[in-house]
Amino acid sequence: MVTAASTPEESALPHTWSEARERAWDVAQPLPAHALPLSLAVGRMLADDVFSRHAMPHYASSAMDGWAIAGSAPWIFAEPGTKLSAGQAVPILTGGLIPQGAKAVLRSESGVLSTDDDGLPVLVLGGTARPGEPKNGQHIRPAGQEAATDDLLIKAGVVLNPAHIALAALGAMDELSVLGKPAVKIVLTGDEVVASGIPEPGFVRDAFSPQLGAVVAMLGGSVVGLQRAADTLASMLDALDDDEDDPADVIITTGATGRSSADFLREAITAMGGTFHVSHMAMRPGHPTLLAELPDGRFILGLPGNPLAAMVGLITLGAPLLARLGSLPCPVTTEVACGSPIKDYHGPTRLMPYRLVYGLASPCAHTDSAMMRGLAAADGIMVVPPHGAKMGESLTAIPLPWA
Numbered sequence: 001m002v003t004a005a006s007t008p009e010e011s012a013l014p015h016t017w018s019e020a021r022e023r024a025w026d027v028a029q030p031l032p033a034h035a036l037p038l039s040l041a042v043g044r045m046l047a048d049d050v051f052s053r054h055a056m057p058h059y060a061s062s063a064m065d066g067w068a069i070a071g072s073a074p075w076i077f078a079e080p081g082t083k084l085s086a087g088q089a090v091p092i093l094t095g096g097l098i099p100q101g102a103k104a105v106l107r108s109e110s111g112v113l114s115t116d117d118d119g120l121p122v123l124v125l126g127g128t129a130r131p132g133e134p135k136n137g138q139h140i141r142p143a144g145q146e147a148a149t150d151d152l153l154i155k156a157g158v159v160l161n162p163a164h165i166a167l168a169a170l171g172a173m174d175e176l177s178v179l180g181k182p183a184v185k186i187v188l189t190g191d192e193v194v195a196s197g198i199p200e201p202g203f204v205r206d207a208f209s210p211q212l213g214a215v216v217a218m219l220g221g222s223v224v225g226l227q228r229a230a231d232t233l234a235s236m237l238d239a240l241d242d243d244e245d246d247p248a249d250v251i252i253t254t255g256a257t258g259r260s261s262a263d264f265l266r267e268a269i270t271a272m273g274g275t276f277h278v279s280h281m282a283m284r285p286g287h288p289t290l291l292a293e294l295p296d297g298r299f300i301l302g303l304p305g306n307p308l309a310a311m312v313g314l315i316t317l318g319a320p321l322l323a324r325l326g327s328l329p330c331p332v333t334t335e336v337a338c339g340s341p342i343k344d345y346h347g348p349t350r351l352m353p354y355r356l357v358y359g360l361a362s363p364c365a366h367t368d369s370a371m372m373r374g375l376a377a378a379d380g381i382m383v384v385p386p387h388g389a390k391m392g393e394s395l396t397a398i399p400l401p402w403a
């Protein structure tokens with residue numbers, strides 16, 4: 001939704017880290033609930049309570065292979081499908097419909113086929129049969145033993161696991177109503193980016209395509225496409241277009257957030273009539289991270305090309321945006337005690353990967369915006385205010401999506 005507070009890209013002042021994060025939550029609305037076939041609903045959040053459409057089980061059935069019997073031994077054999085009278089039996093399999101008049105099921109191990117004085121086939125007790133077997137009702141699963149019609153089976157709001165899906169199937173559901181989950185398309189830019197091997201000088205290995213989809217999933221999104229855009233306006237416009245049958249709710253781009261002759265993201269968004277909710281942030285790294293919305297309601301999250309800057313931008317703006325769209329709770333922050341004095345930085349809030357050392361958050365090494373060693377070793381990211389922090393001072397910290 002485009003809000004009145006949105007600003008044209010050129011005149012926007014940088015948001016503070018916390019303003020930008022709140023804005024990414026506020027500008028989105030939960031996606032509508034929709035029905036899904038059972039097989040596609042694992043992992044989705046149930047929108048409505050599920051009630052059994054019939055008794056479970058819906059007929060009295062045998063729990064064993066053997067014979068349905070009436071009265072006591074010996075039993076003669078009745079025609080299948082007829083009502084049993086005392087002294088009659090009929091073969092039955094596990095799950096089979098208990099015939100009318102049956103009092104119990106005798107397990108195949110507990111009965112022996114024999115003949116009576118006239119040479120007619122009869123069933124007698126034998127094998128493993130215990131004294132008193134078969135008791136009334138033995139090895140019969142009564143109808144409605146698990147649930148009656150209209151019993152509440154699954155409460156709205158749960159994340160559906162495979163057992164829930166099986167339960168819904170047994171309750172005779174064909175589809176379930178689930179809350180919306182944001183569909184995300186990833187667009188990678190950078191003509192210098194290569195996907196494998198050792199890059200030549202001037203080229204870089206693609207740090208995003210092997211992992212960005214997994215992080216999006218951890219944040220509640222579902223990646224529906226990944227494509228590359230060349231460093232031209234036409235290619236960027238083409239990548240942001242919604243020519244798919246089912247356009248994504250969010251497009252996450254990497255790189256091209258700058259204003260150089262090779263960066264076309266901002267120009268493309270403006271050309272498409274988009275609105276910038278966050279144009280840039282007073283935050284390091286990741287200050288050029290942007291959040292925009294196209295006239296058709298799709299969001300664009302522009303992550304900088306530098307890998308650490310991109311991850312920090314994703315955790316700052318992507319986490320609340322995807323959570324809101326997917327009806328998830330607003331991402332939480334925690335508090336950590338700062339493990340070393342951090343100097344005044346004159347301007348932006350710094351997001352520093354830290355390790356916990358004796359309970360204190362110690363800034364990681366290797367945390368320039370193009371680096372990944374620091375984040376790979378981190379326990380979380382601490383939010384250091386512009387004026388720095390004293391040793392032992394309590395700081396806001398963001399949990400890592402994979403921690």
Ligand SMILES: Nc1nc2c(c(=O)[nH]1)N[C@H]1C(S)=C(S)[C@@H](COP(=O)(O)OP(=O)(O)OC[C@H]3O[C@@H](n4cnc5c(N)ncnc54)[C@H](O)[C@@H]3O)O[C@H]1N2
Pocket residue numbers: 188189190192193204205206207208209254255256257258259263286287288303304305306307309369370
């Ligand atoms: N004159 C200025 N230059 C820059 C500024 C600035 O304020 N003024 N900001 C710097 C900061 S901070 C960042 S962050 C970057 C943002 O750059 P872009 O988002 O436009 O990204 P690119 O220029 O395309 O790439 C930056 C850097 O990242 C590498 N890259 C790109 N994609 C990948 C990938 N898939 N895997 C690994 N590395 C990638 C790319 O090769 C560049 O080295 O701008 C600064 N410049």
Ligand code: MOO
Pocket residue numbers: 283284285286287288289304306309310369370
């Ligand atoms: O802030 Mo850039 O986003 O530091 O590398």
